[in-house]
Amino acid sequence: MIIVPISSLKKSDILLAGGKGASLGELVQAGARVPPGYVVTSIAYKNFLEYNGIDKLVARLERRDGDPYALAARIRSAILEGEMPGDLSRELDKVSNEFMRDFLAVRSSATYEDSPEFSFAGIHETYLGVRGADVESYVRRVWASNFEDRAVAYKLDNKIPPSKVLMAVVVQRLVNPKAAGVAFTLDPRNGDRSVVVVESSWGLGESVVAGEVNPDRYVVSKITEEVLKREISNGKNTMYVLEGGKVVHKEVPPELAAASSLEDGEVVEVARQAVMLEKYFGHPVDVEWAIERDVYILQSRPETVWSRRKTSGEWHSTGDLLKDIAYNLLSFKL
Incomplete structure (x- = not known):
């Protein structure tokens, strides 16, 4: 071999x-x-x-x-x-x-x-x-x-x-994507496990992973696959692309920098892939992905911040009953 x-x-x-x-x-x-x-x-x-x-x-x-x-x-x-x-x-x-x-x-x-x-x-x-x-x-x-x-x-x-x-x-x-980024199978801001958070920017994913841009941020329900929230950044002003086999750093035109880097269907497909990997590995993950016609998965790692926190066993309430049920069922071992 x-x-x-x-x-x-x-x-x-x-x-x-x-x-x-x-x-x-x-x-x-x-x-x-x-x-x-x-x-x-x-x-x-x-x-x-x-x-x-x-x-x-x-x-x-x-x-x-x-x-x-x-x-x-x-x-x-x-x-x-x-x-x-x-x-x-x-x-x-x-x-x-x-x-x-x-x-x-x-x-x-x-x-x-x-x-x-x-x-x-x-x-x-x-x-x-x-x-x-x-x-x-x-x-x-x-x-x-x-x-x-x-x-x-x-x-x-x-x-x-x-x-x-x-x-x-x-x-x-080597894929040459239109957009790339990271997906989290919980919300990295608050640990909410009922959603997938997709961060995206134009071109190769290096600009997102390295924190060089303020990416678009989409929040997707794991239960309904609905895009619950879109935060479209106008700070996607730099990107890396593949030109002639070389990774090239380029400035993004203002009108493109302020546009959504993903369509809703693409957001949902990235979220589906992330949830599939979470189920397979048995724990929350963060996933590097890229879109070149199809969604490609480049890497998956265990989420290590919220996953290590011990749950108190208490009911988590946001004021939205359906979201509360999803969050608590996904977050706690009953």
Whole structure:
């Protein structure tokens, strides 16, 4: 299993596909529409290192046999210049041919053998706008990022043996959405679990996730799927879009900045997807999504603020009887 479709994975495959790859696979199992792609597995990574004798350099790094950063530089060079095993080369060619006309995201998906849930967020590389023909080159770059100075320092500081950090790589079609954002299966302002809150802005979702814009905000009833409230922001004055394979930062014209980034039908579909994931995972979630004709789910995380608060067992009243019934049934374990 050197390269596997994302759609074949599940969260228990974390040692094979890394945290990111396994999480994407689990979203597919939940019924979400995820941008298509593959994971170059940790087995492929290990096979490549052993095939080129790079594992011996990694062992030296682990023993502190020499300057660790000089050894890391040698390892990076060996990864970028090493020979690709024939079976892996053929599988990468298949992926390249499938996505020859697409732009891709090539992302690290590292996992620590002795503690699979250990987070390496922000430590390794991600590349956006990769052409299909360049997949192999960028897979090598992601592998090599396992031995960038900051990654080596992180491992050494946390007493993590470098040989135990396995690098899978996610290769996924990059969507170019009209709008994107985050959906919460409770109201992040007050913890109301009877609604879904959808935040949206134009283009890629980075501007919303990073807090660079004041997004549109829609509140949707979980019971009736009615859009209960719309807060259309005129502060959507910047966006990120995909142009020629590059993520470009652009100013939004005033008339577009003040317009609703979603139609009601789109809002409801995003909310449905979020509720589906909440039911599947069994807890409130916040979901990164994007619309490129269809609604794509990019990531789902547990909601961690209101979900950790212990409920008092008291009846919550807003003055709206139907909403009170929905809120209390959804919020408390009776």
